[in-house]
Amino acid sequence: MMTQFAPLKNDRILRAMRFEEVDTTPVWMMRQAGRYLPEYKATRAEAGDFLSLCKDTARATEVTLQPLRRFELDAAILFSDILTIPDAMGLGLYFETGEGPKFKKTVRDDKDLNGLLDVDVNDSLDYVMRAVTSIRNELNGQVPLFGFSGSPWTLATYMVEGGSSKDYRHTKEMLYARPEFLHALLDKVATVVTDYLSAQIKAGAQIVQIFDSWGGALAHRQFAEFSHKYNKRIISELKAIHPDVPVVLFTKGGGLWLSTQDDSQADVLGLDWTMPISQARTMLGSNKAIQGNLDPATLYGSPEVIRQQTKLMLDDAYVNQPKTGYIANLGHGIAQWVNPDHAKVFIDAVHEYKL
Ligand code: 1CP
Numbered sequence: 001m002m003t004q005f006a007p008l009k010n011d012r013i014l015r016a017m018r019f020e021e022v023d024t025t026p027v028w029m030m031r032q033a034g035r036y037l038p039e040y041k042a043t044r045a046e047a048g049d050f051l052s053l054c055k056d057t058a059r060a061t062e063v064t065l066q067p068l069r070r071f072e073l074d075a076a077i078l079f080s081d082i083l084t085i086p087d088a089m090g091l092g093l094y095f096e097t098g099e100g101p102k103f104k105k106t107v108r109d110d111k112d113l114n115g116l117l118d119v120d121v122n123d124s125l126d127y128v129m130r131a132v133t134s135i136r137n138e139l140n141g142q143v144p145l146f147g148f149s150g151s152p153w154t155l156a157t158y159m160v161e162g163g164s165s166k167d168y169r170h171t172k173e174m175l176y177a178r179p180e181f182l183h184a185l186l187d188k189v190a191t192v193v194t195d196y197l198s199a200q201i202k203a204g205a206q207i208v209q210i211f212d213s214w215g216g217a218l219a220h221r222q223f224a225e226f227s228h229k230y231n232k233r234i235i236s237e238l239k240a241i242h243p244d245v246p247v248v249l250f251t252k253g254g255g256l257w258l259s260t261q262d263d264s265q266a267d268v269l270g271l272d273w274t275m276p277i278s279q280a281r282t283m284l285g286s287n288k289a290i291q292g293n294l295d296p297a298t299l300y301g302s303p304e305v306i307r308q309q310t311k312l313m314l315d316d317a318y319v320n321q322p323k324t325g326y327i328a329n330l331g332h333g334i335a336q337w338v339n340p341d342h343a344k345v346f347i348d349a350v351h352e353y354k355l
Contacts, residue, residue: 005204006141013074013144013207017246017267017289019325025314026074027350028146029343030250031333032067033079037340039066050095051087054080060131061138068142070340071347074327075143075207078135078200080128082150082211085192086159088124090117100164107159107185108170119192121199128196129203136204146248147205149197151212152189152234153227156182159189168217175226182226190230194237201242209248209270210234213332216253216272224260227251232264239265248291252332258283273331277317286325290317293331294346299338303345310349323355 008014013026034040043063047053054060064079083101087093092104107113122129136145150158158164160171174182197208215227235247249261250270258280261269271280271292280290298309310328317326328350334343 005136006139008144008206009141010074010143013327014246016324016327017207019286019289019322022324022355024351024355025317025323025326025328025353027328027347028073028075028077029067029330029334029347030077032071032073032077032343033063034334035336036334036338036343037066037070050081051093054084054131055127057127057130057134061134064131064135065138067343071344072351073143073347075146076135076139077146077209078128078132078148078205080131080148082148082155082213083158084125084128085119085149085155085189085196088117088119088121089159089189089192090115091159101158102163103158106162106170107156108174110181113181113185113188116188119195121192121195125196125199129199132200132203132205136206144206145204146207146209147197147200147203148209148211149193149200151210151215151227151251152186152193152230153218154212154214155189155193156185157214157217159185168214175222186226186230190234193230194234197234197238198241201238201245205245207246207248208238209250210266212249212251212254215251220256223254223257228257228260228264231261231266235265250291255280262288268327270329271331277313277326278319281317281319281321286322289325289327291327291329293329296330296332296335296338299330299334299342299346301342303342306342306345307349310346311353314350314353318355 012022015022016026040063043059044053047056047059060079064076083093094102157168157171210231212227246267248268249266252272255275262284268289268291273293273295294313
């Protein structure tokens with residue numbers, strides 16, 4: 001039985017994605033729930049650790065809603081992580097205090113690949129779907145809810161390296177020395193990503209975003225083959241099942257490759273801060289909405305600097321354009337050292353900008 005959810009009160013972001021008229025520019029922030037908020041740190045401490053927080057339906061719901069109580073955000077995003085998929089495939093995700101995510105196992109040879117668990121997303125990732133439904137109910141139509149996943153390429157870098165990486169040494173070695181092996185891994189992960197996003201939509205997600213956070217680590221000749229191809233396939237499979245649910249594709253470092261990304265059924269392309277939005281608009285025409293792209297470090301500046309930089313970003317987004325088809329955001333996730341009052345200055349500056 002499909003749950004009945006309350007109708008949406010604020011659909012600004014969905015309207016902008018469809019190039020319909022909006023009263024003001026919609027805005028949200030990648031990683032809007034997280035360590036820059038003292039109330040997040042308090043809830044995580046109650047849960048014990050990060051993964052327990054993700055698996056605790058009530059607390060995952062609570063931290064998703066925390067930024068919405070402080071700021072007039074136009075969307076909520078599921079509190080979870082992209083690394084839930086490799087964890088469900090049996091790699092053993094853990095966090096050491098002060099360090100990034102780590103895996104107990106890596107995937108570097110046939111034995112590792114064949115040892116990956118088949119994932120039934122409604123079984124081992126059931127806690128994610130429960131969080132989605134709980135958040136959607138709790139939102140009560142206030143704003144739309146984003147579900148998300150990492151891209152196969154970005155997930156594969158963690159699975160091959162065993163955690164975060166600066167140079168992606170083992171993944172790149174694989175790409176050039178054993179490309180068919182890397183493709184076998186990407187193919188497996190892509191199948192899980194499609195199931196995972198589809199299940200999030202069925203559980204209540206109204207928009208989904210694919211984070212290709214490390215797409216920009218690829219060389220320009222390899223981006224289409226090792227990252228884009230799989231994102232395109234996932235989006236096409238999702239569109240066949242859920243034609244009306246918008247898909248956002250965010251490739252960090254992918255500004256030069258927007259024409260490649262445009263060759264997908266993504267409704268929105270996300271930009272990092274290196275790309276002028278007006279230039280992206282010229283490359284994309286008016287068939288794809290754009291999301292982004294204030295340098296997250298801008299939030300270390302004074303309120304005056306944040307207002308000025310936000311205005312410059314919006315001027316650039318709307319140069320010679322109908323004033324829609326655009327969603328304001330940061331060019332990557334908000335950093336843990338940001339003063340929450342500065343995030344509020346950014347959100348309010350977007351809404352106060354006269355269209
Ligand atoms: O100590 C803590 O509380 C853990 C910090 C943390 C948080 C708050 C991690 C570990 N993940 C998250 C939440 C998270 N991760 C969200 C929450 C929803 C929201 O936006 O509010 C989302 C969307 C993610 C997605 C994510 N995780 C990405 C893609 C987005 C991006 O920033 O590029 C990536 C690359 C990860 C991996 C990951 N998980 C956690 C950390 C610190 C990292 C990054 C490690 C690295 O740089 O390699």
